[in-house]
Amino acid sequence: MNHRQLEPSDFHHTYMFFTGKGGVGKTSTASAAAVALADEGKQVLLVSTDPASNLQDVFGLEVGSDPAEVPDVPGLFTVNLDPEEAAGRYRERVVGPYRQLLPASAVASMEEQMAGACTVEVAAFDEFTQLLTDDSLTSQYDHILFDTAPTGHTLRLLQLPQAWSTFLEENEHGASCLGPVSGLASKKEQYDHALGALQDGAKTMLFLVTRPEQAAAREAFRAGRELDTLGIRNQQVIVNGLFQASSEDPLAQAWQKEQEEALELLADTAFSYIKLAPWNVTGLEALRAFFQDQEQPPAPEIEKSTAAGGLQDMVDVLQTRERGLFMTMGKGGVGKTAVAAETAAALAASGKQVHLTTTDPAADLSQFEALQSENLRISVVDPQEAFETYKEKVLREAEGSLEESELAFMREELDSPCTEEIAVFQAFAALAEEAEDELTILDTAPTGHTLLLLDAADSYHRELLRRHSPQADAVEKLLPRLRDPAYTMTAVVTLPEATPVEEAARLQQDLHRAGMYPAWWVVNQSFSKAAVTDPMLVLRAAAEQPWIERVTALAANVVVEPWKTADRRTLSQAGSGAGL
Amino acid sequence: MKIEIFDPALCCSTGVCGTDVDPALTKMAKLHTDLQKSGVDVNRYNLAQEPGAFVENKTVQQFLEEKGADALPVVLVDGEQRLEGRYPTKQDAAAWTGRSEEDLTPKEPKNQISLN
Numbered sequence: 001m002n003h004r005q006l007e008p009s010d011f012h013h014t015y016m017f018f019t020g021k022g023g024v025g026k027t028s029t030a031s032a033a034a035v036a037l038a039d040e041g042k043q044v045l046l047v048s049t050d051p052a053s054n055l056q057d058v059f060g061l062e063v064g065s066d067p068a069e070v071p072d073v074p075g076l077f078t079v080n081l082d083p084e085e086a087a088g089r090y091r092e093r094v095v096g097p098y099r100q101l102l103p104a105s106a107v108a109s110m111e112e113q114m115a116g117a118c119t120v121e122v123a124a125f126d127e128f129t130q131l132l133t134d135d136s137l138t139s140q141y142d143h144i145l146f147d148t149a150p151t152g153h154t155l156r157l158l159q160l161p162q163a164w165s166t167f168l169e170e171n172e173h174g175a176s177c178l179g180p181v182s183g184l185a186s187k188k189e190q191y192d193h194a195l196g197a198l199q200d201g202a203k204t205m206l207f208l209v210t211r212p213e214q215a216a217a218r219e220a221f222r223a224g225r226e227l228d229t230l231g232i233r234n235q236q237v238i239v240n241g242l243f244q245a246s247s248e249d250p251l252a253q254a255w256q257k258e259q260e261e262a263l264e265l266l267a268d269t270a271f272s273y274i275k276l277a278p279w280n281v282t283g284l285e286a287l288r289a290f291f292q293d294q295e296q297p298p299a300p301e302i303e304k305s306t307a308a309g310g311l312q313d314m315v316d317v318l319q320t321r322e323r324g325l326f327m328t329m330g331k332g333g334v335g336k337t338a339v340a341a342e343t344a345a346a347l348a349a350s351g352k353q354v355h356l357t358t359t360d361p362a363a364d365l366s367q368f369e370a371l372q373s374e375n376l377r378i379s380v381v382d383p384q385e386a387f388e389t390y391k392e393k394v395l396r397e398a399e400g401s402l403e404e405s406e407l408a409f410m411r412e413e414l415d416s417p418c419t420e421e422i423a424v425f426q427a428f429a430a431l432a433e434e435a436e437d438e439l440t441i442l443d444t445a446p447t448g449h450t451l452l453l454l455d456a457a458d459s460y461h462r463e464l465l466r467r468h469s470p471q472a473d474a475v476e477k478l479l480p481r482l483r484d485p486a487y488t489m490t491a492v493v494t495l496p497e498a499t500p501v502e503e504a505a506r507l508q509q510d511l512h513r514a515g516m517y518p519a520w521w522v523v524n525q526s527f528s529k530a531a532v533t534d535p536m537l538v539l540r541a542a543a544e545q546p547w548i549e550r551v552t553a554l555a556a557n558v559v560v561e562p563w564k565t566a567d568r569r570t571l572s573q574a575g576s577g578a579g580l
Numbered sequence: 581m582k583i584e585i586f587d588p589a590l591c592c593s594t595g596v597c598g599t600d601v602d603p604a605l606t607k608m609a610k611l612h613t614d615l616q617k618s619g620v621d622v623n624r625y626n627l628a629q630e631p632g633a634f635v636e637n638k639t640v641q642q643f644l645e646e647k648g649a650d651a652l653p654v655v656l657v658d659g660e661q662r663l664e665g666r667y668p669t670k671q672d673a674a675a676w677t678g679r680s681e682e683d684l685t686p687k688e689p690k691n692q693i694s695l696n
Contacts, residue, residue, distance in 0.1 A: 094628075094629070094631070095631075097631075098631045098632075098635065101631075101635045102631060102634060102635060102641075102644060103644050103645050103648060103649070105644075105648035105649040105650060106589075106627060106631075106634070106644050106648070106649040108649070109588060109589040109627060109628075109649040109650075110589045110627055110628050110631060112589065113589035113590065113627075113628040114589075114628055397603075398603045398606065401603040401607075402603050402606060402607065405610065406603075406606055406607055406610045409606065409609065409610045409613075410606045413606070413609070
């Protein structure tokens, strides 16, 4: 096969991007590469563009918005382009000077207008292109590595230079929707330059990080093709966490087989791989050992299995409800879709009418379709479809009050990057409203995206209250609905590993700030809950314990789900009753 | 002759970014481009993006002090306040410029080919 073990010498480009589904090890790989390059004496900048950066988990230090050197790694600088913070700085740059000059009502309305998702996206993108094009900045470093956000978000971020350049060219009215960055058209050159850097194979390499599993491999393929159409053809696939069973443990055998089958998808692709580490990759020592073969330490005694129950505990609570929302939230790749689907199937199997729906653009629909039954209705919110529906709705509503030439003008204006965001948001609000009549199980979009929407909810809310818009009832009631524990039950889904748990903890903090209190945490894919005997899996099970304990401290109620093979992940408990 | 329109804080001047699209903003955006194409000196300032214009203009600053941001938009013609709380129509623009409405409507290309 055309694959080999990943080596530090694979990392030699000026710009290196690490993309892939959440939880595949982008941060670990990018961090290990950055440390290796710095240890060689290079000047290296490691950039996180994730709204919930986990660079700080890997290095065990705070990563701020200005590049700072990592204490024990001379030459390695880290920076976090947190979109929320970027937006905050941008807002302050615009509003700050006018605080004393304009009346309070004017300052308040400026701030409110700039609190939306649009500003966040635009400000983050602006900082991102500055990093790619600012010569005084880039000349300081031999290598700049981007530990990018989860795939959907990454793609949007990377797609933007193309989308916006096209938009600026085609829209003769001057890019009105891009308003939050004033004088944006004047930055077109900077954006073209950024896209040029991304497409330049001599300067840039895009690493598609994946795990040896079907969904992640398919996702890597999809992402690769999508970037290819944007002219970014300089791609290299990295398969992280290759596992070799060293015993007859049936779970270990099943996992190895599953990995081999998944890798058949990549049969025609050249890729490099990283073997599964017997511990979680955090701290400098682990990062420096990343590219070496690990000598397996002796397996410890298996710790007592957690007292936490299974999904049925959560299903029992939902049984008592006739309406309302149940949402799974968490980073991509932790199994939100599976938990949502399994919960819905279990409810349907016991005779409950439920509506299962997804707003995740990366959701695997076959998982859903297999579950459809008399009691279980399934729907998908496709962002592109929602976008088209929204545009048509807006145009229909405007028909009465606008002339034809004005309508044509509006049609053109609606084709903007921000409109899609609003469309998906409104679809989400509509789903929350439908839940008035029907118990609705929602598999939410990835965390960063969801949070942008939830954050936007508040400013939308205020704007609507001001405008008394009748058709916006669903949007107006969204936050109150999400905040009502009797209406909305939220489960934070995570994996028993350092990074997913810390990310989920930050998600919960953000939700608390928005006035939402998740009733459940689901720890998915636990080796310690499954009866593993393979030495490597026993080591992984032992490494899980501190993280399960941490979740128990964070959560109101905990569910721990045993590790399952992919084919059993969705349908395990519910399959028999799901009308299959 | 100079027309100046001071908008409230908007995400964008056409309103398509809002939670629901306000046709008044689309009308205004269209009128703005029509007037520009007809050679009228017309400017729009968005409070969220160009607060400087609101501060530099004494009339507008005083308007904001007295009535607050919720009373916007305000429209000035040659520096004098003509409208508040609503956008101008093509009739307004015709009266101010002394030109006919048709004269302020640029010719659309007639022979558009539809590919649908």
